[in-house]
Amino acid sequence: MAVVKTVADRKDNLDKILVKGGNPLVGKVTVSGAKNAVLPIIAASILAGSPVQIDDVPNLTDVDTICQVIASLGVAVARDGNTVKVDPAGLDTFEAPHELVSKMRASVVVMGALLARMGKARISHPGGCAIGSRPINWHLKGLEALGAQIRINHGYLEATAASLKGARIYLDFPSVGATENIMMAASMAKGTTIIENSAQEPEIVDLANFINEMGGKVRGAGTNVIRIEGVSHLNGAVHSIIPDRIEAGSYLVAAALTGGDVTVENVIIDHLKPVLAKLRESGVEVIEADTSLRVIRRSELKGIDFKTQVHPGFPTDLQAPMMALTTMARGTSIITETVFENRFMHVEELKRMGANIRIEGRTAIVDGVARLTGAQVKATDLRAGAALLAAALSAEGVTEIENTYHIDRGYENIVEKLQGLGAQISRA
Amino acid sequence: MVSVLSNESFEETMMFKAKQEGPPAQEILAQVYTALKQKGYDPINQLVGYLLSGDPVYITSHNNARTLIRRLERYELLEELVKSYLTQLS
Numbered sequence: 001m002a003v004v005k006t007v008a009d010r011k012d013n014l015d016k017i018l019v020k021g022g023n024p025l026v027g028k029v030t031v032s033g034a035k036n037a038v039l040p041i042i043a044a045s046i047l048a049g050s051p052v053q054i055d056d057v058p059n060l061t062d063v064d065t066i067c068q069v070i071a072s073l074g075v076a077v078a079r080d081g082n083t084v085k086v087d088p089a090g091l092d093t094f095e096a097p098h099e100l101v102s103k104m105r106a107s108v109v110v111m112g113a114l115l116a117r118m119g120k121a122r123i124s125h126p127g128g129c130a131i132g133s134r135p136i137n138w139h140l141k142g143l144e145a146l147g148a149q150i151r152i153n154h155g156y157l158e159a160t161a162a163s164l165k166g167a168r169i170y171l172d173f174p175s176v177g178a179t180e181n182i183m184m185a186a187s188m189a190k191g192t193t194i195i196e197n198s199a200q201e202p203e204i205v206d207l208a209n210f211i212n213e214m215g216g217k218v219r220g221a222g223t224n225v226i227r228i229e230g231v232s233h234l235n236g237a238v239h240s241i242i243p244d245r246i247e248a249g250s251y252l253v254a255a256a257l258t259g260g261d262v263t264v265e266n267v268i269i270d271h272l273k274p275v276l277a278k279l280r281e282s283g284v285e286v287i288e289a290d291t292s293l294r295v296i297r298r299s300e301l302k303g304i305d306f307k308t309q310v311h312p313g314f315p316t317d318l319q320a321p322m323m324a325l326t327t328m329a330r331g332t333s334i335i336t337e338t339v340f341e342n343r344f345m346h347v348e349e350l351k352r353m354g355a356n357i358r359i360e361g362r363t364a365i366v367d368g369v370a371r372l373t374g375a376q377v378k379a380t381d382l383r384a385g386a387a388l389l390a391a392a393l394s395a396e397g398v399t400e401i402e403n404t405y406h407i408d409r410g411y412e413n414i415v416e417k418l419q420g421l422g423a424q425i426s427r428a
Numbered sequence: 429m430v431s432v433l434s435n436e437s438f439e440e441t442m443m444f445k446a447k448q449e450g451p452p453a454q455e456i457l458a459q460v461y462t463a464l465k466q467k468g469y470d471p472i473n474q475l476v477g478y479l480l481s482g483d484p485v486y487i488t489s490h491n492n493a494r495t496l497i498r499r500l501e502r503y504e505l506l507e508e509l510v511k512s513y514l515t516q517l518s
Contacts, residue, residue: 213469
């Protein structure tokens with residue numbers, strides 16, 4: 001079954017963004033569905049015995065990729081605007097091909113669901129990662145505890161299990177992907193699975209809600225102990241994806257950096273607490289409403305210190321955009337990255353725009369400068385791209401950002417949304 | 429340290445945030461319960477998940493239920509539930 005037009009098709013493969021900086025962002029912007037929630041939920045849809053409908057799905061290249069991955073397994077996938085319909089009746093293959101998995105590391109999340117439905121999964125080993133090692137062994141350890149036999153063969157991960165059995169699993173690190181893979185496999189295992197030291201991110205709660213809507217029994221998601229009672233069969237369901245807290249945070253930062261006045265709509269404020277605390281500390285006014293946040297900057301930015309942590313700490317995905325904010329803040333900011341070991345690749349690009357940053361191990365020390373200037377820069381990964389966009393919007397002159405396919409992986413219609421806020425931005 | 433407001437500071441425009449009066453816990457719980465039921469969720473599972481984790485994702489946005497539940501501190505909700513349970517026992 002074919003997947004409708006991909007984001008790449010729609011954008012005619014334009015891979016540069018031009019930004020003329022200096023205009024404060026003003027207006028309202030609406031946040032899309034969360035990328036990090038929708039990918040595992042689309043993967044989990046193959047657990048169902050009947051059709052599934054997922055609403056509020058963002059148009060992103062990563063969503064195209066996960067749709068292609070499950071379509072390659074024989075599953076029917078159809079997309080209409082922000083709705084994805086999945087009919088898993090045709091699931092007849094247990095192998096996710098290399099060309100798709102290599103495009104997106106998160107494809108590995110299909111492994112637990114495949115194992116639960118087919119008793120077998122063969123996935124191209126996702127290998128290394130640009131921002132850190134992100135070991136896959138936490139996923140494998142969990143699946144082995146449920147009774148799967150794992151082999152690594154010719155670059156593929158192969159998991160087989162005649163039947164999965166519930167187990168008590170302690171994760172050495174609260175990995176989001178490992179927690180999701182185990183939740184999916186355990187939802188159809190015999191007996192009860194308890195995941196200790198599980199990830200607590202909101203996207204885990206969204207996945208648990210989805211599995212429960214299909215008739216599963218997942219309890220405790222959002223805490224560090226998740227209990228899953230396996231069921232023999234899951235049904236189709238209709239589910240809406242939660243708003244993207246990282247996209248929301250990126251717009252808040254961009255608004256603050258440009259000295260703007262922006263209302264970000266469709267947010268769950270509790271998911272943004274560490275970000276709001278740091279924005280306020282930097283001298284930005286943040287006004288909370290029920291489902292929206294208004295950011296106004298009336299004065300000079302002040303330097304801030306922060307450390308990335310797993311949820312509910314400061315999210316690593318917003319480290320790069322928040323660093324962009326500190327480049328123009330008065331004084332020195334100290335930023336420590338504790339989640340990934342190689343997530344400062346945006347630093348060299350920000351320096352090309354005039355930022356004063358030095359790296360010492362896992363810490364970046366930022367001395368604020370009075371102005372940034374437009375330059376030719378490269379998005380080295382998704383969130384680095386968002387940081388460069390925020391910096392470009394506040395810089396003097398024109399910035400040309402290359403490799404914007406990274407940005408399209410995680411930000412729906414970003415150029416159009418920023419144009420709506422008065423930004424002078426276009427694709428080239 | 430005690431901070432003292434000078435006369436000048438009273439002449440400046442000041443903004444106070446009044447505590448929003450809203451419906452009592454019982455009423456909010458009833459509305460949230462109905463919204464969860466209408467959307468096909470198991471309300472007990474969802475409310476327990478919310479009380480344990482504090483994540484509003486457990487509460488549907490249908491009929492404004494997510495906004496309503498955030499008007500109460502979780503301890504107020506728990507207090508209401510424990511009080512009601514113990515009253516029934518005695």
